[in-house]
Amino acid sequence: MNWHFPFFILTTVTLSSVYSQFNSLSLEELGSDTGIQVFNQIVKSRPHENIVVSPHGIASILGMLQLGADGRTKKQLTTVMRYSVNGVGKVLKKINKAIVSKKNKDIVTVANAVFVKNGFKMEVPFAARNKEVFQCEVQNVNFQDPVSACDSINFWVKNETRGMIDNLLSPNLIDGALTRLVLVNAVYFKGLWKSRFQPESTKKRTFVAGDGKPYQVPMLAQLSVFRSGSTSTPNGLWYNFIELPYHGESISMLIALPTESSTPLSAIIPHISTKTIDSWMNTMVPKRMQLVLPKFTAVAQTDLKEPLKALGITEMFEPSKANFAKITRSESLHVSHILQKAKIEVSEDGTKASAATTAILIARSSPPWFIVDRPFLFFIRHNPTGAILFQGQINKP
Amino acid sequence: MALMVGRGPGQREAVAILLLMGLLQPRTGAAGAEASCGVVMQPRITGGSSAKPGQWPWQVSITYDGIHVCGGSLVSDQWVVSAAHCFPREHYRDQYEVKLGAHQLDSYSNDTVVRTVARIISHSSYREEGSQGDIALVHLSSPVNFSRHIKPICLPAANASFPNGLHCTVTGWGHVAPSVSLQTPKPLQQLEVPLISRETCSCLYNINAVPEEPHTIQPDMLCAGYVEGGKDACQGDSGGPLSCPIEGLWYLAGIVSWGDACGAPNRPGVYTLTSTYASWIHHNVAELQPRMVPQTQESQPDGHLCNHHHVFNSAAAQGLLRPLPFLPLGLTLGLFCLWFEH
Numbered sequence: 001m002n003w004h005f006p007f008f009i010l011t012t013v014t015l016s017s018v019y020s021q022f023n024s025l026s027l028e029e030l031g032s033d034t035g036i037q038v039f040n041q042i043v044k045s046r047p048h049e050n051i052v053v054s055p056h057g058i059a060s061i062l063g064m065l066q067l068g069a070d071g072r073t074k075k076q077l078t079t080v081m082r083y084s085v086n087g088v089g090k091v092l093k094k095i096n097k098a099i100v101s102k103k104n105k106d107i108v109t110v111a112n113a114v115f116v117k118n119g120f121k122m123e124v125p126f127a128a129r130n131k132e133v134f135q136c137e138v139q140n141v142n143f144q145d146p147v148s149a150c151d152s153i154n155f156w157v158k159n160e161t162r163g164m165i166d167n168l169l170s171p172n173l174i175d176g177a178l179t180r181l182v183l184v185n186a187v188y189f190k191g192l193w194k195s196r197f198q199p200e201s202t203k204k205r206t207f208v209a210g211d212g213k214p215y216q217v218p219m220l221a222q223l224s225v226f227r228s229g230s231t232s233t234p235n236g237l238w239y240n241f242i243e244l245p246y247h248g249e250s251i252s253m254l255i256a257l258p259t260e261s262s263t264p265l266s267a268i269i270p271h272i273s274t275k276t277i278d279s280w281m282n283t284m285v286p287k288r289m290q291l292v293l294p295k296f297t298a299v300a301q302t303d304l305k306e307p308l309k310a311l312g313i314t315e316m317f318e319p320s321k322a323n324f325a326k327i328t329r330s331e332s333l334h335v336s337h338i339l340q341k342a343k344i345e346v347s348e349d350g351t352k353a354s355a356a357t358t359a360i361l362i363a364r365s366s367p368p369w370f371i372v373d374r375p376f377l378f379f380i381r382h383n384p385t386g387a388i389l390f391q392g393q394i395n396k397p
Numbered sequence: 398m399a400l401m402v403g404r405g406p407g408q409r410e411a412v413a414i415l416l417l418m419g420l421l422q423p424r425t426g427a428a429g430a431e432a433s434c435g436v437v438m439q440p441r442i443t444g445g446s447s448a449k450p451g452q453w454p455w456q457v458s459i460t461y462d463g464i465h466v467c468g469g470s471l472v473s474d475q476w477v478v479s480a481a482h483c484f485p486r487e488h489y490r491d492q493y494e495v496k497l498g499a500h501q502l503d504s505y506s507n508d509t510v511v512r513t514v515a516r517i518i519s520h521s522s523y524r525e526e527g528s529q530g531d532i533a534l535v536h537l538s539s540p541v542n543f544s545r546h547i548k549p550i551c552l553p554a555a556n557a558s559f560p561n562g563l564h565c566t567v568t569g570w571g572h573v574a575p576s577v578s579l580q581t582p583k584p585l586q587q588l589e590v591p592l593i594s595r596e597t598c599s600c601l602y603n604i605n606a607v608p609e610e611p612h613t614i615q616p617d618m619l620c621a622g623y624v625e626g627g628k629d630a631c632q633g634d635s636g637g638p639l640s641c642p643i644e645g646l647w648y649l650a651g652i653v654s655w656g657d658a659c660g661a662p663n664r665p666g667v668y669t670l671t672s673t674y675a676s677w678i679h680h681n682v683a684e685l686q687p688r689m690v691p692q693t694q695e696s697q698p699d700g701h702l703c704n705h706h707h708v709f710n711s712a713a714a715q716g717l718l719r720p721l722p723f724l725p726l727g728l729t730l731g732l733f734c735l736w737f738e739h
Contacts, residue, residue, distance in 0.1 A: 201576040221576030223632060290576060290632070362612070362655040363482045363526035364571065364666075366466045366633035369578075 028095045029274035030082050031059030032388035039391050040269055041307035047266050048210040050298045052342040052392035054187045060112060060134060061185045067129045068327035073315045080311050089133045095385050096134060105248025106191030111160035112136035115153055115182040117143050121330045146174035153182055160186045168341050180333060189389055191246035196350025197222045207294055210375045210395030217397045218295045220348055223367060226291060227284035233271040237263050241280050242370050254379040257372055265375045265393055274386060292371040296397035299343040344390060435551035435647035445628055447584040450500040453568045454548035456585060458496040459483060459636060465502060468569045468637025470649050471549045474540040476682055479636030480652050481523035481533045490514055495537055498546035502570050502583035508546040512537040518681050529615040531654045531669045534681055550638060553648045555675040557690035561594045561699040565621060565641035565650055571633030575659050588628055590621040593665050593699060600703035601663040612657060617673040619651045622665030624702050630666045631659035639668045644691050
C-alpha cells in the first residue's frame with residue numbers, strides 16, 4: 001500500500017541545508033504532529049497534572065514500529081502518521097541527522113535501541129532499516145533474568161541521557177518467558193538560553209495553579225526583545241505565545257498562555273498542531289517585553305498505549321491481531337507496553353547577560369509584561385526541521 | 398486660592414493683581430519669566446522612598462492604552478515635557494492619556510486630573526533608544542488648573558549649568574529593581590541622586606563595556622547616580638523629571654532616558670539635559686520660557702569617581718558566566734511480548 005501525500009514532493013528538498021524553509025507541512029512536522037495528537041489525548045485524562053512528552057520521540061518509536069509491522073497493523077500506523085517510513089526513509093534519515101547536528105550548538109541527542117532476547121531470530125532488513133533511518137542499535141539481553149535485563153536497559157538509557165533518566169524500566173514489566181524485544185527511544189536536550197536570566201531577578205511570585213490555589217514559586221524575569229504574538233481558537237478564545245531562543249538559535253522554547261485567566265488550558269490544547277505552531281512562527285513580531293516565567297523542573301512518565309488506541313492505533317496491542325512479520329516470521333509478536341519518560345529543567349542559565357545590552361533595552365519606558373503565572377503549555381522546537389522535541393503542560397511548577 | 402472665596406468682580410481683579418505681584422517676588426536674581434514654577438512647600442525627603450502627596454506636583458503619569466508607560470513633567474498649564482522614546486512611531490496618539498496630580502497610581506483621588514493628548518512633538522534628531530534628542534513635548538487636550546498637587550516645574554535656560562555633585566531628585570512610578578514593578582497602591586517614589594559630569598560618566602560606561610554594544614554619552618545627556626550602583630531610576634521612570642533645586646526653585650535639569658540595567662555598578666542613570674533644548678522648546682511652544690538659572694557654585698572636577706580605586710567590579714557583582722546545563726529530555730520505549738498462538 002502506498003501513501004501518496006504531499007510530503008513525497010519533499011524527497012526532492014535538499015535537507016543538507018538545515019535552515020531551508022518548507023512551504024507545506026514538512027515530513028518531520030507530520031511526525032511531530034502525531035506526537036502532539038498523542039499529547040492531546042494524554043491531557044484529556046490528566047488535565048490537572050504536569051505532563052511532559054517528546055512528540056519527536058513518539059514519532060521515532062512509531063516509525064521504528066512501522067518498519068517491523070505489516071498488514072493492518074502497519075496500515076493503522078501509516079494512517080495515523082500520514083507517511084510510510086519506507087517511502088520517505090531517506091528524508092527521515094536526513095531530518096534525524098539535522099536534529100542532532102552540531103550546527104545546533106545546543107546539544108540534542110536522540111538514541112534509539114532495540115534490545116533483543118538472546119538467540120531471537122530477527123529479520124535482517126528490519127535491523128538494517130532501523131539502523132539506517134533511526135541510527136538504531138541492536139543489543140542482546142537475557143530477558144529470562146528480568147532484573148539484569150532491566151538493569152542493562154536502564155544503564156543504557158541512563159548513559160544516553162547523561163544521567164537524567166534512570167529507572168525507566170522496572171523488572172515487573174518484563175516477562176521472563178514472553179518478552180522478546182524492547183524498543184527504546186531517548187531524547188536528550190541541553191540548551192542554554194540565548195539571553196540568560198539574571199539570578200538576582202529570580203523572585204518568588206504568585207502562581208495560580210491548575211487547582212485554582214495560589215502558590216509562591218520562584219520565577220525568572222527578564223527584560224528583553226522577544227518574538228511574540230496572540231491568536232484565537234476557532235471558538236474565539238484568545239491566547240498569547242512567546243519565543244525564547246536557545247543560544248544556538250536553531251532551537252526555541254515556545255510558551256502558550258490563555259489571555260484570560262478564566263480560559264482553561266484544555267480549551268486551547270485541541271486547537272494546537274504543528275500547523276498552528278507554524279502560523280505562530282510566521283506571525284510573531286519582535287517586541288521589547290518584560291517576561292516572567294516560573295523556574296521549574298517537571299518529570300513525567302506516560303503510558304502511551306491508551307492515547308495511541310484512541311487515535312486508532314489498536315491492532316499492535318492485540319495479541320491475536322498484531323502483525324510484526326517484518327521483525328520476525330518465527331514468532332507472533334505484539335506490543336505489551338509503550339512508555340515514555342521525559343524530564344525538563346528550566347533555569348536562568350544562558351550564554352549572555354540579558355540585561356540591557358542592546359539599545360532597545362536600555363530605555364526606561366515601561367515595557368509590556370508577559371507574565372506566566374497560571375497553567376501554560378510549552379514546546380521545544382527544532383526550527384530548521386519543525387520537530388517538536390518536547391511538549392508539556394505545567395499546571396503547578 | 399484666595400480667588401475661590403466669594404467676592405465681587407471688582408475685588409477679584411484687585412486680588413489678581415496682588416497675586417501677580419506676589420509671584421514676581423522670587424524673580425530676583427533670575428531674568429525673564431515669572432517664578433510660577435518649581436515651587437513646593439514641603440521639605441524633601443531623600444533616598445529611594447515613597448514621596449508625600451503633592452511633594453512633586455509637576456510629576457505626571459503617561460499611559461498608553463490605560464497602562465502606565467512613562468513619566469513626564471508639567472511645565473505649563475497645557476504642556477508636559479517627556480522623553481521621545483515614550484512615543485514610538487507605531488503608537489496611536491489617541492491611546493495616550495496624561496494623569497496629573499497623582500500620588501498612588503493605583504488608587505483613585507479627587508486631586509487627580511486626566512487629560513488626553515492633543516499633540517506630541519518629538520525631537521527630530523531622536524532616532525532610537527539611547528540616541529540623542531530623547532525629548533518630547535506633549536500638548537494636553539485642555540489646560541489644567543494648578544493646585545497643591547498640580548504645579549509646573551521651571552525649565553532651565555540654554556546657558557544653565559548644574560554643578561557636579563549637586564543633589565537632585567528623580568521621581569517616578571517605575572520598577573523598583575530590574576524586572577520588579579512597584580507594588581500596589583504604587584506610591585510615587587523619589588530618590589536623591591548626585592550629578593556626575595559627562596566625562597566621568599563616559600569613563601564609567603567604558604568599564605567592562607561590551608565593544609559591540611557601545612553606550613555613548615552624547616553632549617545632550619546628563620548623568621546622575623552612584624558609582625557603586627544600587628540606587629537608580631528604572632523601567633517606567635522614563636520621561637519623568639530629574640528635579641534640581643537652585644536657590645529655592647526646582648528646575649527640570651534632566652529627563653529620565655536610559656541606563657545599562659538599573660542600579661548596576663559604574664552605570665549611573667542617563668538623562669536628557671533639558672537646557673540643551675531650551676531654544677527648541679521655546680521655538681516650538683512660544684509660551685514656554687526657559688528660565689535663567691543662578692550660578693551658585695562652581696563645578697568641581699569629579700574624575701576621581703572613575704579612577705581605579707573607586708571602580709566597582711561589575712563582572713563580579715553580576716556573578717557572570719557560570720552556565721549550568723538546561724536539561725530536558727524524553728524517552729520512549731516499546732516492549733514486545735511473544736504471543737503464543739493456540
